[in-house]
Amino acid sequence: MDRYKSFKELASSEEPNAFGIVAVDQHSVYMRCRSTRRKIEPGTSELARAVAGELFSLYLFEGRKSAGNSDLHITSTNFDEPSGLSLVGGSDVAIAMRGCQGSDEVIYLGGKHRVLTDKLAKTFKRGGFVIDVHRNPMLQGTDRRNSCNRGRSGMWIQFELTRALRDWLTSAPREKTGSTLSDFVDAIREAVSEIEK
Incomplete structure (x- = not known):
């Protein structure tokens, strides 16, 4: 269970330096949404930065506490940080890069954009990645209340x-x-470029 039910609740309870926000608007159709790193979901920010480069808009919510960063996790359906919502709202499609547990190297692919999902599955498989759908419905990215659906x-x-x-x-x-x-x-850039044609 999340400690906080909204960003406003989190911000009013945590020290200002407990987290950091990066919002880079490249005025792109696609963006990376709500990647989190540093002991919340380690590695996702680094991956999102690599994919976004100078092509796509980028939003990161990063834990910066020495301990207890898991307290900063807010589920996607409740995540309402204003600059993130603004960046999503200015994009056609948001791509959320999140972390889950697992000792196997797997990408669980979900969301509502079926055409892009199918393209990504193909390009990832060509790149040698293992693709699956997570068994937990909460991790399939299909809830319409997800903050990334506001594109x-x-x-x-x-x-x-x-x-x-x-x-x-x-x-x-x-x-x-x-x-x-x-x-x-x-793999991600190839799939996106095929959709944009």
């Missing part, structure tokens, strides 16, 4: 990335075999 199209994409996959993709380069951060970024 102009009312459709969004949600990734639930296992801890094992996030650790693998954000680890320091070394003699790794298998899919890389570059493969992850390329």
